Amino acid sequence: xxxxxxxxxxxxxxxxxxxxxxxxMEQLKIVERADRNFYLIKxxxxxxxxxxxxxxxxxxxxxxxGASSHLVSVEKIPKAPGYFCVVYFAGESGTKVILxxxxxxxxxxxxxxxxxxxxxxxxxxxxxxxxFKQPIYQVENKQLKIxxxxxxxxSLRFTPAVEKK
Amino acid sequence: xxxxVLYGIVVFSLLGNLQAQDPxxxxxxxxxxxxxxxxxxxxxxxxxxxxxxxxEPQGIRGPLSGEELMIGRSNISGLMALEGGAxxxxxxxxxxxxxxxxxxxxxSETGSESIYQIELFAPSSDETGLDQDMYSLGTFALTxxxxxxxxxxxxxxxxxxxxxxxxxxxxxxxxDCDPLGGYPNEETxxxxxxxxxxxxxxxxxxxxxxxxxxxxxxxxxPYYGGxxxxxxxxxxxRTTAVGDGTGLINRRExxxxxxxxxxxxxxxxxxxxxREENPDLEINQDNLQACIEGIQDxxxxxxxxxxxxxxxxxxxxxxxxLPNHEQEFAAAIFTVDGEAGHHARENPMEGIMVLxxxxxxxxxxxxxxxxxxxxxxxxxxxxxxxxCFGDVNENSTFNLLDVALDRFQFSMxxxxxGGNWTQxxxxxxxxxxxxxxNSFLAYQGVEEFEIRGGNGNADIHRIYHYxxxxxxxxxxxxxxxxxxxxxHETLGRLEPTDAHVFYFNHDLYGEASGDxxxxxxxxxxxxxP
Numbered sequence: 001x002x003x004x005x006x007x008x009x010x011x012x013x014x015x016x017x018x019x020x021x022x023x024x025m026e027q028l029k030i031v032e033r034a035d036r037n038f039y040l041i042k043x044x045x046x047x048x049x050x051x052x053x054x055x056x057x058x059x060x061x062x063x064x065x066g067a068s069s070h071l072v073s074v075e076k077i078p079k080a081p082g083y084f085c086v087v088y089f090a091g092e093s094g095t096k097v098i099l100x101x102x103x104x105x106x107x108x109x110x111x112x113x114x115x116x117x118x119x120x121x122x123x124x125x126x127x128x129x130x131x132f133k134q135p136i137y138q139v140e141n142k143q144l145k146i147x148x149x150x151x152x153x154x155s156l157r158f159t160p161a162v163e164k165k
Numbered sequence: 166x167x168x169x170v171l172y173g174i175v176v177f178s179l180l181g182n183l184q185a186q187d188p189x190x191x192x193x194x195x196x197x198x199x200x201x202x203x204x205x206x207x208x209x210x211x212x213x214x215x216x217x218x219x220x221e222p223q224g225i226r227g228p229l230s231g232e233e234l235m236i237g238r239s240n241i242s243g244l245m246a247l248e249g250g251a252x253x254x255x256x257x258x259x260x261x262x263x264x265x266x267x268x269x270x271x272x273s274e275t276g277s278e279s280i281y282q283i284e285l286f287a288p289s290s291d292e293t294g295l296d297q298d299m300y301s302l303g304t305f306a307l308t309x310x311x312x313x314x315x316x317x318x319x320x321x322x323x324x325x326x327x328x329x330x331x332x333x334x335x336x337x338x339x340x341d342c343d344p345l346g347g348y349p350n351e352e353t354x355x356x357x358x359x360x361x362x363x364x365x366x367x368x369x370x371x372x373x374x375x376x377x378x379x380x381x382x383x384x385x386x387p388y389y390g391g392x393x394x395x396x397x398x399x400x401x402x403r404t405t406a407v408g409d410g411t412g413l414i415n416r417r418e419x420x421x422x423x424x425x426x427x428x429x430x431x432x433x434x435x436x437x438x439x440r441e442e443n444p445d446l447e448i449n450q451d452n453l454q455a456c457i458e459g460i461q462d463x464x465x466x467x468x469x470x471x472x473x474x475x476x477x478x479x480x481x482x483x484x485x486x487l488p489n490h491e492q493e494f495a496a497a498i499f500t501v502d503g504e505a506g507h508h509a510r511e512n513p514m515e516g517i518m519v520l521x522x523x524x525x526x527x528x529x530x531x532x533x534x535x536x537x538x539x540x541x542x543x544x545x546x547x548x549x550x551x552x553c554f555g556d557v558n559e560n561s562t563f564n565l566l567d568v569a570l571d572r573f574q575f576s577m578x579x580x581x582x583g584g585n586w587t588q589x590x591x592x593x594x595x596x597x598x599x600x601x602x603n604s605f606l607a608y609q610g611v612e613e614f615e616i617r618g619g620n621g622n623a624d625i626h627r628i629y630h631y632x633x634x635x636x637x638x639x640x641x642x643x644x645x646x647x648x649x650x651x652x653h654e655t656l657g658r659l660e661p662t663d664a665h666v667f668y669f670n671h672d673l674y675g676e677a678s679g680d681x682x683x684x685x686x687x688x689x690x691x692x693x694p
Contacts, residue, residue: 029270029274029275029323031269031274033224033225033267033268033269033272034224034225034267035224035267035682039247039269039270041269041270041274041275041280043217043275043276044275044276044277056243056308057275057278057280057308058245059245059247059270059275059280059306060245060247060248060249061247065672065684065685066639066640066672067640067672067673068639084513091639091640092636092638092640093573093574093578094573094574094575094576094583094632094636095504095574095575095577095583095631095632095633095636095665096504096576096577096583096632096633096636097576097578097579097582097583097636098577098632098636098637098638099573099582099583100639101573105249106249111251113245113246113249113250113251114245114249114250115249115250116248116249117248117249122573122581124582129581129582130581130582131474131579131580131582131584132579132580132581132582133580147555151607160409
C-alpha cells in the first residue's frame with residue numbers, strides 16, 4: 001500500500017517535470033514602449049497541467065535596432081534541458097549588403113527567468129551570411145556556453161532534469 | 166484494481182492540498198499575509214490598450230507609476246532583471262528605494278496583470294557610515310501584484326516597528342547582538358559594507374560593451390548591466406573643429422593619444438594659429454594624402470597586403486590608437502572611398518552625403534543634435550560656430566570612427582559579405598584616396614543642400630540611412646527615398662545623388678514622424694580601461 005502511494009507520487013513528480021519543461025510561441029509576446037525599447041513578455045500558462053501552478057509572468061528587454069521586431073521561433077537548446085531560445089528579429093542593417101540579425105532571449109525554465117539576450121544568427125536574406133562568424137551555443141560538462149567571435153558571452157550551469165525519451 | 170485507482174485519486178487530491186507553497190506565486194492565498202493597502206488615487210486610471218502597430222507607442226502610466234517606496238529591510242519578491250539573469254540580492258538594495266515607472270506591459274498584453282518598470286536605488290555610504298545619496302542599481306520589472314504585495318509588507322513593517330517603539334518606550338533591554346555583523350572591528354565592517362554597496366550587480370558582458378542612445382539633451386543611458394558610466398572612460402573634453410569649422414573632424418582636449426601624432430598628419434593636427442604662421446600646414450590635397458598614407462602605414466604594419474580576415478580585429482583596434490582627429494579623418498576618408506568609390510569622382514555630392522550621414526549618426530548617438538543646430542542658427546562665422554560646437558561636444562562619447570565601425574552599419578567594414586575594406590584601405594595603391602579627399606575638402610563649401618522626395622519635411626542634419634538602390638532592407642520605403650543635390654561655392658551645381666538612396670529620420674514605426682530615430686553605438690574595437 002505504502003509502496004503504491006510512493007510509486008504514484010514518484011510517477012507524478014517525474015511526469016510533471018517532463019510536461020513542465022515547455023515553452024511555446026503562444027506564451028510569448030513582444031511589446032514596444034515609448035522609450036524605444038522592445039520587451040519580450042512570457043505570459044502565464046493558459047492551463048494548469050496536473051498540479052503545476054500557472055508559471056509566473058516574465059519579461060526581458062530586447063536589443064532591437066530599428067523600428068520593428070517580431071518573434072521568429074522557440075528553439076530548445078540541445079542537451080540543455082530547460083533552456084530555450086526565444087528567437088526574434090532584431091533588425092536589418094547595411095548599405096550595400098543588408099544583414100539581418102536574429103537574437104536569442106534565453107529562457108531558463110527551471111529558474112523561471114530569462115538569463116539574457118544574446119546574438120543568435122547573422123543572416124543575409126534567409127541564410128547564414130557568408131564570411132561571418134556565427135554565435136555558438138555549446139553544451140559541455142553541464143554548462144551552457146554562449147560564445148561569439150571567440151569571446152564567452154555567458155556561461156550557465158545546469159542540472160539536467162529528467163527528460164522523457 | 167478499483168482500490169488502486171481509488172488510492173491514486175486520493176493521492177491526487179491530497180497533493181493539491183499538500184503541494185508546497187510556492188513563495189514566488191503571489192496569487193497563492195497562503196502568500197498573502199495581509200490585504201494590499203488601497204493607495205490614494207484621485208481617479209481610476211483607465212487601462213490603456215496596447216497601441217496598434219501603425220501608431221507611435223506612448224508611455225503607459227499605471228496607477229502606481231511615479232510612486233517612490235522606501236525598501237527598508239524588506240526583500241522584494243518577484244524582482245525581474247530587465248537585462249536577464251538573477252536579480253540583485255536583497256543586501257544590495259535594502260534601505261534603498263524603488264521608483265515606479267511606466268508600464269512595461271498592460272494586463273491585456275500579458276493576459277493577466279500589468280508589469281511595471283521600476284528603478285532600484287541602493288544607499289551609498291561614505292566613510293563615516295552615514296547614508297548619503299542613493300545610487301541607481303538599474304531598471305527592473307515587477308508585476309502589479311508583486312508591487313502591491315511589497316507595498317503591503319512595507320506598510321506592515323512600518324506598523325510593526327511603530328508598535329514596537331511604543332511597547333519598548335521607557336524599557337531598557339539587554340540586547341545581545343553583534344552590531345558589527347561578525348567583523349572583527351568597525352574599520353573592516355565599514356570597508357566590507359562600502360565594497361558591497363559599490364559592487365556591480367550585473368558584471369558587464371565582455372562582448373556587448375557600453376551602449377548609449379539617448380534623446381537630445383537627456384541623461385545618458387546606464388552602462389550595460391546597471392549603474393552609470395564614467396565619462397572619463399572615453400576621450401572626452403572640449404572639441405575644436407579641425408580645419409573648416411564644420412565640426413566634421415574634431416580635435417579633443419585631454420586626448421590620451423595626443424602624443425601619438427602620425428607622421429604626415431602635422432597639417433591636420435595644426436591649430437589655426439599654427440597654420441597662419443606656417444603656410445606649409447595648409448589643409449590641402451597633398452597634406453591630407455600624406456596623412457592618410459601615414460595612417461595606413463601605422464595600421465597595416467606587420468600585416469599582409471591585402472590583409473586576411475583574421476587581421477580585421479587588429480587593424481580596426483589600431484585605428485583607436487590614433488589621436489581623436491586622426492581617428493575621425495581616417496573614418497571619413499576610408500568610408501567615402503569604400504562606400505562611394507568612383508561615384509564620388511563622378512558626382513562630389515555622393516561623397517559629401519556619405520560624410521554627412523556619418524556625421525549625423527555621430528551627433529545622434531551623442532544626443533547633441535538640437536544643441537548643434539542651435540550653434541548653426543546662432544553663428545554664421547565658422548570660428549564662432551566651431552567654438553559653440555566644442556562646448557556642445559564636451560561630454561560626447563562617440564566619434565566618427567565609432568560610428569563607421571559599428572557592426573553591420575556600413576557594409577564595407579563587414580567581416581563577411583559586403584566587406585571590401587581589405588581591398589580598399591587594406592591595400593596601398595597610389596592615388597587611391599584622391600576622390601575621397603576631394604569629397605572631404607568639398608564638404609565645407611556646400612552652400613545649399615536641395616532635397617527631393619519623401620514627405621517634404623526632410624532635415625539634412627537628420628538623414629541617417631542610405632542604401633544602394635539594388636538592395637531591400639526591411640526599412641526600404643520607395644515613397645520616402647530622397648535624392649540630394651546642391652550648390653557649392655567653388656564647384657557650382659552638385660548633381661542629384663543616384664548611387665545611394667537616402668532617408669530622413671528613418672526606421673521609425675510607420676511613416677517617418679520626425680520624432681527621433683536613435684542608434685545605440687557599440688564600442689566593439691575601442692579598448693575600454
